Amino acid sequence: MELIIGQTHRNVLALASSRSYLFLGDHFFLRKLSVARVAGFHRTAWFRNRHDLQNDPLTLSSLEVKHKAEPEKKDKVLNLRNWKPSAKVSSSKPKPASNARSKPAGAQKPLKIDESLFSAKTFGELGLPPLLVDRLEKEGLTAPTEVQSAAIPTISQDHDVVIQSYTGSGKTLAYLLPILSKVGPLKTPAEQSSPDQKPGIEAVVVAPSRELGMQIVREVERLLGPADKKLVQQLVGGANRSRQEEALKKNKPVIVVGTPGRIAEISAAGKLHTHGCRFLVLDEVDQLLSFNYREDMHRIIEHVGRRSGTKPSNILGPLAKRTERQTIMVSATIPFSVVRAARSWGRDPVLVRAKSVLPLDSVSTDGLVPFKSNPDATSSSSSATRGAIDSLPPNLEHYYCVSKAQHKVDTLRRCVHALSANTVIVFMNNTKPLKDVVFKLEARGMKAAELHGDLGKLTRSTVLKKFKDGEMRVLVTNELSARGLDVPECDLVVNLDLPTDSIHYAHRAGRTGRLGRKGSVVTICEEPEVFVVKKLRKQLSVAIKPCELAEGNLVVQREEEVE
Numbered sequence: 001m002e003l004i005i006g007q008t009h010r011n012v013l014a015l016a017s018s019r020s021y022l023f024l025g026d027h028f029f030l031r032k033l034s035v036a037r038v039a040g041f042h043r044t045a046w047f048r049n050r051h052d053l054q055n056d057p058l059t060l061s062s063l064e065v066k067h068k069a070e071p072e073k074k075d076k077v078l079n080l081r082n083w084k085p086s087a088k089v090s091s092s093k094p095k096p097a098s099n100a101r102s103k104p105a106g107a108q109k110p111l112k113i114d115e116s117l118f119s120a121k122t123f124g125e126l127g128l129p130p131l132l133v134d135r136l137e138k139e140g141l142t143a144p145t146e147v148q149s150a151a152i153p154t155i156s157q158d159h160d161v162v163i164q165s166y167t168g169s170g171k172t173l174a175y176l177l178p179i180l181s182k183v184g185p186l187k188t189p190a191e192q193s194s195p196d197q198k199p200g201i202e203a204v205v206v207a208p209s210r211e212l213g214m215q216i217v218r219e220v221e222r223l224l225g226p227a228d229k230k231l232v233q234q235l236v237g238g239a240n241r242s243r244q245e246e247a248l249k250k251n252k253p254v255i256v257v258g259t260p261g262r263i264a265e266i267s268a269a270g271k272l273h274t275h276g277c278r279f280l281v282l283d284e285v286d287q288l289l290s291f292n293y294r295e296d297m298h299r300i301i302e303h304v305g306r307r308s309g310t311k312p313s314n315i316l317g318p319l320a321k322r323t324e325r326q327t328i329m330v331s332a333t334i335p336f337s338v339v340r341a342a343r344s345w346g347r348d349p350v351l352v353r354a355k356s357v358l359p360l361d362s363v364s365t366d367g368l369v370p371f372k373s374n375p376d377a378t379s380s381s382s383s384a385t386r387g388a389i390d391s392l393p394p395n396l397e398h399y400y401c402v403s404k405a406q407h408k409v410d411t412l413r414r415c416v417h418a419l420s421a422n423t424v425i426v427f428m429n430n431t432k433p434l435k436d437v438v439f440k441l442e443a444r445g446m447k448a449a450e451l452h453g454d455l456g457k458l459t460r461s462t463v464l465k466k467f468k469d470g471e472m473r474v475l476v477t478n479e480l481s482a483r484g485l486d487v488p489e490c491d492l493v494v495n496l497d498l499p500t501d502s503i504h505y506a507h508r509a510g511r512t513g514r515l516g517r518k519g520s521v522v523t524i525c526e527e528p529e530v531f532v533v534k535k536l537r538k539q540l541s542v543a544i545k546p547c548e549l550a551e552g553n554l555v556v557q558r559e560e561e562v563e
């Protein structure tokens with residue numbers, strides 16, 4: 001058996017053998033991969049240049065087979081100083097990346113966004129149908145957030161979009177509202193009678209975790225109302241698959257929301273018909289591009305919104321080309337791998353941020369266009385770091401506190417008391433110690449519970465519901481809950497283990513300070529880890545202040561005191 005050693009990529013060592021077993025990092029995938037795939041993976045891993053391998057996270061697009069075309073030219077970055085969203089994109093726009101599909105001349109969608117909409121005070125001003133505006137008002141939602149004001153008109157104009165805005169800024173409704181304006185019972189009158197409406201699934205929303213998937217389903221159900229809530233169907237992993245398939249047949253939903261594995265599984269079984277789909281949403285898209293979702297995501301990209309009869313491209317060939325489908329990618333953190341994927345899968349995708357819509361082609365190849373608040377975001381920082389810039393809510397206070405490993409839980413407890421926090425999410429990197437931390441907190445009279453992927457589906461949803469209802473004060477969890485989980489009352493996030501990078505720090509921190517509320521983030525670390533906290537502070541350009549707990553108070557120290 002001939003063994004080919006692939007390129008070492010971060011902690012992933014790709015071993016592809018003629019018997020097509022793939023060994024990755026510390027996980028051993030005993031999965032028969034087609035030789036083409038293994039060869040393709042190996043070829044890609046082999047050909048990626050050193051720079052990308054060091055900076056870009058291992059993602060679906062980063063493993064894309066190199067196109068025959070010459071390597072991507074370094075795009076110029078539009079001078080944003082005088083670029084106006086309402087103006088047509090200037091002809092001096094840099095050439096689209098070489099991996100963009102060749103489009104017939106004139107196929108570029110003009111980007112005409114009415115800048116005045118960015119300061120819309122009501123959802124009605126954004127052109128949402130009256131029925132939908134009524135439902136929002138019934139839910140107590142009257143004014144759009146900044147990212148919603150930018151995203152809703154842009155999506156309504158049929159643009160493919162990448163939505164980037166800090167955690168808790170309302171990105172979910174930013175994509176759900178324009179979709180519900182065109183799909184389902186709340187859509188605009190014009191859409192009611194449009195001839196090309198065919199019954200069937202018209203929107204697929206993909207989320208990396210069951211909890212986030214169910215959270216999105218509940219948001220859609222609230223807007224659809226009791227009579228029509230069956231028009232949205234969950235297809236999350238861990239739930240009963242045959243019941244999901246029965247519901248698809250019986251209820252004929254127009255929107256499905258699920259996790260990549262379950263959606264791909266039901267689609268491959270021929271029980272999920274999405275060729276007529278108008279919208280594909282990838283929520284927490286940078287996580288969905290990670291290696292473990294590769295196969296499922298590839299199936300979803302290939303099939304959703306692809307008219308029957310068109311031949312799917314080779315599994316490792318250029319990623320699926322967009323047909324009629326509108327592709328919407330969403331995350332608070334957009335590393336360059338997402339930009340590359342959007343260019344492959346979308347048509348003239350645009351980058352939507354609070355008060356800003358700009359062509360994705362204007363994103364430089366070495367990372368995201370600097371934000372106004374970060375004009376000097378240097379291209380030397382890694383793609384992951386650049387992706388985390390401006391992903392943190394504005395009203396957070398960040399601290400770090402040095403503690404010996406065996407005293408961390410006690411430090412955590414004192415921190416909760418010192419900040420009088422009532423709804424606390426504690427993050428750890430591994431599942432095993434979670435139970436022990438819960439036990440110690442409970443032993444000192446602090447109601448706590450653990451949440452992680454090894455728990456059954458019912459337990460996970462019960463724990464989350466009790467936490468949201470305030471029945472326990474501390475939720476001890478791992479990365480599963482870092483993405484997208486919305487607990488508006490969360491007033492404190494504690495890192496009991498250090499996050500692996502600035503993107504993970506940002507998503508954990510973003511569980512508090514939702515929608516502009518105040519919140520605190522405390523990282524409890526050991527002395528030798530302080531330099532990591534300082535690196536995160538620099539990468540995120542956010543003040544993470546040294547503190548200590550004294551006489552029941554959290555006291556901020558001067559930096560030199562800590563040295």
Ligand SMILES: Nc1ncnc2c1ncn2[C@@H]1O[C@H](COP(=O)(O)OP(=O)(O)OP(=O)(O)O)[C@@H](O)[C@H]1O
Nearest residue numbers: 143144145167168169170171172173332484486515
């Ligand atoms: N226009 C609005 N007015 C008031 N509240 C809103 C509005 N839009 C969203 N919210 C609320 O704000 C909270 C955060 O919204 P959401 O979860 O969509 O944020 P997000 O940007 O997706 O966060 P994350 O990046 O963590 O996924 C939710 O409780 C949501 O109900």
